[in-house]
Amino acid sequence: MTEARPRSTRPRNRKQQIIAAASEQFRTSGFHNVGISDIAEAVGISGPALYRHFRGKQELLQATLVDAIDKNTEPFLGDFRDLRGMLDAVAVAMLDRRHTGVLWERELAHLPQEQRHELRARYVATIEPLRSAIATSRPELSADLVELLLRAVMAVFATMSQHAGKVEPARARLLMTDLALTICEFRGLEPREEGTEGGLRPVPYRRLLPVSRREAVLTVATRLFAERGYEAVGMEDIATAAAGMAGPSLYHHFAGKSAILVAALTRCLEAMLFDLSAALEYAEEPGQALDAALHSFVRISIQHGDAMRALLHEIVNVPAEERQAVRRMQHDYVAEWTALLIGHRPELFPAEAELLVHATHSVVSTLSQNGEIWARPALRDEIVTLGRAVLGLPADVPSSD
Structure with missing residues (x-):
């Protein structure tokens, strides 16, 4: 048997x-x-x-x-002696789960609106202890400034944990905690005047399109990709929004939808690298060039948030052979910043400097992209000043003009 x-x-x-x-x-x-x-x-x-x-x-x-x-709830609920203790606990937790930030930022849009609202509410509730801790340590700040600092801190944690693989874990933890505390203690923000509107306000999209059909298609497609996500946009959607073109006529300008995305990403990176070349041409020392690059990055992030969002979130939809070229351009841009930062702060190891560059880009993008900006008249200058603090640049860098 x-x-x-x-x-x-x-x-x-x-x-x-x-x-x-x-x-x-x-x-x-x-x-x-x-x-x-x-x-x-x-x-x-x-x-x-x-x-x-x-x-x-x-x-x-x-x-x-x-x-x-x-x-990620647990590190916010401990019994901490001070704000630094909480930030250190969050840094440890984020390093243990270093890729959750990418998942949250990029994939949330693929859920129905009701579920997105529920998850955002859940996330806000999770980080509420940190919001309260920042407000308690900075009683002079208005609610909108506490929110701005909170967003910047969470951007630092998400990005630095993702890129921390080249840095020794204890050192990465220290850098993350120190940088988060630097942001929480940042003094370069002015309280909003009494009675002025707070929070986020949408920036209306321009109604004028380029005369060139190709440029019009590229402009409209970039906006639609940012609003709906790459997969949710069809060629007919792009053609209709681009001054009522017929869908088949798009193929006179682009081989397909992925070619439009590649063109948008390449255009954005080329603009950033072009501005960076000017910074290198006219600056007298690395810190001055880095500050000029920071100004450029903030301006592009505010004025071209659609392209920046596509750059950050939609590159996974680019065909592998073309994605490699786009990634190389991204790497080159970060590498130039990293070299300038090391030139200004020679005590940093290359991997540490690169980590600070990624943190700076994340803070700037978080506070200025996606077609929404804070209702603050000095927003651009404030983001630049905060970026200087993240990089360790002096608050007032001599102009390279």
């Missing part, structure tokens, strides 16, 4: 295994480029077995984001 095989038992943490695999797949490839079969294969189960836990990919995305938020 043949002995019966023991029945395999389903791991009790199977659901968590699926969430972890989905999180990694979404982060590396983007939501629309991942199939249920890819996630199932990564876990070692079949597609139908995965559906016993989740009804579909969108529900799984929601679960990964809830998991990311909930796992």
